[in-house]
Amino acid sequence: MKLIKKLMPLNNAEKIVFNNLFEYIEKNKKIKKANLIESLNRVLCEDIISPIDLPYFNRAAMDGYAVIAEDTFGASETNPIILNLVNNDEISSGEAKIIFTGEKLPKNADAVVMKEFCNEINNFVEIYKSVYPNENVSKVGEDVKKGEIVLKKGTIINPYHLNLLASLGIKKVNVYDLKFGIIPTGDELVSLEDVENIEEDIKKLNGKVINSNVYMLYGLVKNLGFNGKIYDIVEDNKDSLKNTIKLALKENDILLITGGTSVSERDITVETVKELGNILIHGVNIRPGKPFGLGVVNNKLIFMLSGYPVASAVQFELFIQRFFTKRKKIIMPLKRNIASELGRVDFVRVKINKYVDPIRITGSGVISSLTRSDGYILIPENVEGYEKGEFVEVYLF
Amino acid sequence: MKLIKKLMPLNNAEKIVFNNLFEYIEKNKKIKKANLIESLNRVLCEDIISPIDLPYFNRAAMDGYAVIAEDTFGASETNPIILNLVNNDEISSGEAKIIFTGEKLPKNADAVVMKEFCNEINNFVEIYKSVYPNENVSKVGEDVKKGEIVLKKGTIINPYHLNLLASLGIKKVNVYDLKFGIIPTGDELVSLEDVENIEEDIKKLNGKVINSNVYMLYGLVKNLGFNGKIYDIVEDNKDSLKNTIKLALKENDILLITGGTSVSERDITVETVKELGNILIHGVNIRPGKPFGLGVVNNKLIFMLSGYPVASAVQFELFIQRFFTKRKKIIMPLKRNIASELGRVDFVRVKINKYVDPIRITGSGVISSLTRSDGYILIPENVEGYEKGEFVEVYLF
Known part of the structure; x- marks a missing residue:
């Protein structure tokens, strides 16, 4: 032979x-410049750097009333503070504006009082709880900072990535082709x-x-x-x-x-x-x-x-x-010993749950060993095997 | 409001x-009856039951020589047993046939001697090691048994599944449409x-x-x-x-x-x-x-x-x-406490490695909490939270 x-x-x-x-x-x-729809499930061949802060304005993180935090200091259930309700792009001291999650804060406002702690009466609102500056506010750049790498080369673009890319105003990305x-x-x-x-x-x-x-x-x-x-x-x-x-x-x-x-x-x-x-x-x-x-x-x-x-x-x-692209990697303890041969890299199909469980029947023709597996471990050349209980790296399919 | x-x-x-x-x-x-190529990444809406045993014949699991195991009993390096080399679909006592991994065993053969333990000389082969019946043989049904459920309803069909389906002679499957x-x-x-x-x-x-x-x-x-x-x-x-x-x-x-x-x-x-x-x-x-x-x-x-x-x-x-479809689920210890509210189900995005690490900034608008996450845990209604070190179920994205 x-x-x-x-x-x-x-x-x-x-x-x-x-x-x-x-x-x-x-x-x-x-390489192909793909629009977002085309880029789904393709491999990014560049790092994506955010062109802006996200959010790019201070926005409400809760439904409630936009206020100047200082105005609310000392407010309590027994001693509410009363503010004038306004509906402008700007508030002054003594004023509040109704606001919904995600909305831009009016100018000068620096906090949001949750609606649960407010009581609206005609053109006034009673505030039952004080807020500190920036409370219930998503600040500029809280989600993503301008210049930050948001997706790395080698990422397979998933639906959530599309949302992020669109939110950043990114219309096209380079993918392998x-x-x-x-x-x-x-x-x-x-x-x-x-x-x-x-x-x-x-x-x-x-x-x-x-x-x-x-x-x-x-x-x-x-x-x-x-x-x-x-x-x-x-x-x-x-x-x-x-x-x-x-x-x-x-x-x-x-x-x-x-x-x-x-x-x-x-x-x-x-x-x-x-x-x-x-x-x-x-x-x-x-x-x-x-x-x-x-x-x-x-x-x-x-x-x-x-x-x-x-x-x-x-x-x-x-x-x-x-x-x-790189598979997601986790570290977990082995359910039983596995042997390998020095000098050879072993690719071991495993099932995972609370432990890493190597699949027993593993002939190179046994396709069910792949369809039943959740991932694999690689036993390096210089390792003769791993023992039960040892923590091993698993690449997830 | x-x-x-x-x-x-x-x-x-x-x-x-x-x-x-x-x-x-x-x-x-x-529902759509899809051929294999069309069915990739679609959701199966039926259980797939194997119509045959796989392999459907006894096959060699190693390269070597197909033999009748009994003929090799007593063979050793100092006392090799000599068999006649034949090239038929059938062997008799005293005969061996060269065979490669995956090939069908000739009739009457019930074991394979790995080539490392054999020495071919003209029309003979010296066997240096005995084998027991079924040694180095993949028996009928070893991979998949006839009548077995090989893929369950709700499976997203992946490339490995396609290999299995084709191996079983299954040309079309029903998927949601x-x-x-x-x-x-x-x-x-x-x-x-x-x-x-x-x-x-x-x-x-x-x-x-x-x-x-x-x-x-x-x-x-x-x-x-x-x-x-x-x-x-x-x-x-x-x-x-x-x-x-x-x-x-x-x-x-x-x-x-x-x-x-x-x-x-x-x-x-x-x-x-x-x-x-x-x-x-x-x-x-x-x-x-x-x-x-x-x-x-x-x-x-x-x-x-x-x-x-x-x-x-x-x-x-x-x-x-x-x-x-169901996400893959693993069980791992928490890296830190997470709180929840009784009566409410919390969907917590997490990163995983050796521990489950809940992502800290988790406003409903913070899209990076999804793009950075590996999966999620659900805190049920009747649970007030989990403690550091507690094992939790993680659904993997």
Whole structure:
């Protein structure tokens, strides 16, 4: 059997992949100025700095009466202070103005008395409680300060971000913009479209499996805000694969090939890409995902991913997802021991609740280990494992 | 000042909203049979039951040699057992077949010896280690069992789910399918499109704010897989609002009106909806989000949301998001005390890391309290607060 000679440490592989991705995006300006609606769920490729203070005026934080705080000093239930009700953009000493949450304070007002502590009678209002300056007031810049970084490069823009961006008067943002071609290879694959009745069909499939990775990869690409194009299954044949690669390189920025990179005699993908260009990486010391390959053809990157569902998911996560954006990270105690091998990085799928619970059945083909997981932990090269009760970092899906 | 007379407890309000949503969807069959690509990020409205075992054949979990386990008993490095190499779909006692991860075991084989423990010489293979039956084999149904529920109603379909669905030969799934009209109201609103240079413009805006909630609501609706249509800003005027509502009801299933429901004299939205149909809810004992309203006009639901960013986000979360899908929930200790009021449900935005850290500035307009948060906790009606160190449930965004 042919083996990948030497497995590259994850750190080195990550560096090579990330540098190449960075250069491709820089050189080819794979960036788009998107309006807010378009920017939803896309990855920000710039820091967003607030152009203004928010709020940009002092506003009421409660419904009530805008006053000059000093006027209310000494007010109590037994000894209310009486102020004149006015309806101007400005108040003077001895005056109050009705105000609702979010409204701009009239000039000279510096506090709001909650309506519960007031009693309106004709053109007067009785104040039963004193307020200090700025009480019940949202001051200029309380939410966001001018010049502050409000969103960082690498953020996937969510609905709440849209609200903030709009509130700051920001109409467009720069997001990454790439096209991914997704090529499935392998004689063992059957197209989902050819399945008529799966219960009957499996009797005839005789060890073949449904071409399922492409749907996942399409979804992963799409959820980074990118376009994904799925190509037809390519048989284990160099000429067929070359033709598809050449076509897909014309139509896309980056290719993902799934299958054909296993550490086996059938390593046709790597050989084919090598004949068309260069191989930068083949084999990384991770589990699952070891037979990862990276090639360059016509200055475009080709990611050679495993044919096994979990392995290809892990490779996408480590080498593509993590380049563009960071998962939310939490720290929690482990529910049981997990072992790892020195020199290798282990990607462990986990369920979380009050503890981090590693999922037991974790073969590289066991797709339910991903669908049932809430996130993952990475056990670094220099660690032999973690013990029950130890606090570990979990990246949340 | 006019007050909402009596605030409804959250439980009651939730029941009314959810029952009405359920009935509308059932009656009007607001469901779509989506293929896998279309189903990404949409909400499943049925349980998915596996039609087959996965894998549906016994397959190799390692690269190596398929054998009959019994043949290897007693093998060791000093005393290897020698088997005949064959290349058939079936092996007999004394035979072995080369096999790669994921491949179907030949008939009669019941174990795989990892290649590390084998040495191939011409048509023979030396086995240096015995294996027990089923060793290094993924048995039928190991990943998923036929008849098992693999995805539950209410799941937002992610890329990993697509892989699983395709692997099971499932080509289409039923997802919820709704159209939401989003109507902003309020004389205090300025259109984002009219902003030229925000730093200059705020000098002239004089207390007006940018119409930002509609972008957030659009994103929230979209991220449930639904269509959102944003309408132009409606001034605080019953006739204008009536016209927009009538138009939007024709074009959508559900309306979200943001603004105009504050507990104030300017409660035009509720009055307008009342003139067109019925009000089912007005005012819920939650914070933020108290001035929530639900109305029915022409058998369609109208959600009357606050004009304040955080309050409307909370209302969407509690009354719409949570109807369709459940957020991931974790349990962690609090970093500091939080107080609440008996009888009221508090929605507290939090940051999480090793502890749950409630965000301090939490006015209903402070949108950064949402963009900086990782999730939220709900303090129930009968709880006065939580103490530092106490374990609380966090719903993750």
